[in-house]
Amino acid sequence: MSERPFPFLKFPRALPSEVRIPIRVVNFNEIHADFLGSERVDQASRCIDCGNPYCSWGCPLGNRIPQWLKLAREGRVEDAATLMHETNPLPEICGRVCPHDRLCEGVCTLEQGFGAVSIGAIERSITDEAIRRGWRPAEATSRTDKRVAIIGAGPAGLAAADRLARAGVSADVFDRHEEIGGLLTFGIPSFKLEKDIVRRRRQVLEEQGVRFHLGVRVGHDVAFERLVDDYDAVFVATGAYTAVDAQLPGQDLSGVIVALPFLIANARQQLGTATVADVLPDLKGKRVVVLGGGDTAMDCVRTSVRLGAERVTCVYRRDEENMPGSRKEVKNARDEGVIFRFLAQPLAIVGDGHVDGVEIVDTELVAEAGGRARAKVIANGTQTIPADIVILSFGFLASPPDWCASAGIELDNNGRLKVGGPSRLPQQTAHPKVFAGGDTVRGADLVVRAVLDGREAARSILSQLGVVA
Structure with a gap:
């Protein structure tokens, strides 16, 4: 043309x-x-x-x-x-x-x-x-005898598996869930990422030779030490599933739920794999208040709309410009009828046995030298937003497995696995055969950065194993 x-x-x-x-x-x-x-x-x-x-x-x-x-x-x-x-x-x-x-x-x-x-x-x-059209990524020109275990089938684990398989290294991916994807499947709702897309990627990876071991909990169904002994390297990508606790008064009331279990339960309802533990509240005709301003909060408000909530409100302590979530997701949520209360700090969740509302106070932004603007409470009285359901979405922390300590894998003060540093390869932990990446290293972060970590971890593993990519 x-x-x-x-x-x-x-x-x-x-x-x-x-x-x-x-x-x-x-x-x-x-x-x-x-x-x-x-x-x-x-x-x-x-x-x-x-x-x-x-x-x-x-x-x-x-x-x-x-x-x-x-x-x-x-x-x-x-x-x-x-x-x-x-x-x-x-x-x-x-x-x-x-x-x-x-x-x-x-x-x-x-x-x-x-x-x-x-x-x-x-x-x-x-x-x-x-x-x-039938196109597929380039296959390995030859196979090696090297084997790598990957713990976690989220974006970091999938990215590492792809790069290893394309270099002729056998990749075995272990995950506790019944489907691959991690939060791609169980956290991000289908209106952003339909699950057939993730399943299709699984097919592509399996055609490359990647093997998935699903419903397997490392440390319970298979010992971590066994993986270290049986494989030439191990990549840990177990994610960030521990909710940040804001310690709000009233957060133990009935009707107060945490974002990620809510999204996981809904995902399993959609997949048809829900268990008795995947409790999804009835939101039809209810007033839902979501506390938080990231992409997970946007997933919660938009999911609540689809589950029939009568009124959905998002409360965030900073202004719209300073929200950590994607602007397009905020627009989508607003288009779908979500109400935003910016510059509002939740003080308490109120109710008698069951939640009745969220007590908030106005805030203003104060510039911080070299950093993000801080939300400062304005002492001009409080307001209460009526609510039947409150969803807490204050972020998530890395969830280091119990076997990290016994394996000599170092953690930082926030429970994230420490990688890299002097005399180490990128993404390599203190254990020379163990590499790590994604949210278990960064804390809750973007999918694309988890993909980056998986790609770079695979590169380091191939270098250590002497395999030319």
Whole structure:
């Protein structure tokens, strides 16, 4: 096709068509369709290949975005997917769940004045189409006799498995859940990431030779020491599942629930694998208040809408500009009827046996030298937001397994596994055969950074094993 002068002037920034709000809020399907006709090519053509690829620098994975946008513009879908996979083992997932507005698209040269290139939507569209056509990542040219155990089938574990398999190393992934994905499956709702996408990635990985051992708890069903003895290396990616305790008065009242168990129970209801432990409250006609401002809080408010809540309110102590969550998720939540109370600090959850409301006080932001603005309470009286259900979403901490101490794996003061440092490879722990990454090292963080850790851990493992990738 011939090049058009200044396509970004001809084609405004656009995303694939969005399901109408009255329809999307009554199910858990993804809210965006795929590009139609020439839309993907048109949007990819908006990239001006500015010479200094701010988008690539803004991506934790260093994706070669201008290069695969050029391939997409030329209609070379399989070639674009191949280039994507050189840096990103899970592009169709990152294309859906990354906060592109804070990463690659946020630093796009066109962002100011013309609208950033729709990088995330194009990434998702290309990978989906390539896999539908039968394309697969490059396979190992030869197999080695090396074996690596991966503990955790979340994004870090899956990324490591991909890189190891493609280098001819046998990867065995152990996970306590019944499906792969970790929080990709059990934390992120289907309206952001349909679970067939994760299952499809499992199929791709299994075709590469990765073996999954699901429903297996390391330390209970199989000893960690056995994995260390039987495998040439072990990668630990057990995530962050321990909820931050805000110690709010009244948080033990009936009707107060924690975000992650709520999302996991809903995911299992959707998957048809719920157990008696996966208790999902009846939200129909209820007033729901979610405390917190991250992406998990947005997942909770949008899930509550779909479960029939009459009124959903998000309370956050800072302003909208300083929310840690993705701006697009805040917009989606607001479009779906969620009410936001910014600059409001929860003081207590009130009720007699069962929650009746949340007592809040107004805040203002105070600049901190070299850091994030701090929320300061304004002493002008309190208010109470009526509530039938309160969901606590103050973040999550790393969940170090009990066997870390006996294995000599060092932890920091927040319970995160310590990696790297003098005389160690990137992602290597104090135990020379054990590597770690993702939320178990960083604390609760972005999916794309977990993918980065898995990729880099695999690189270090291959280096230690003397395998040329």
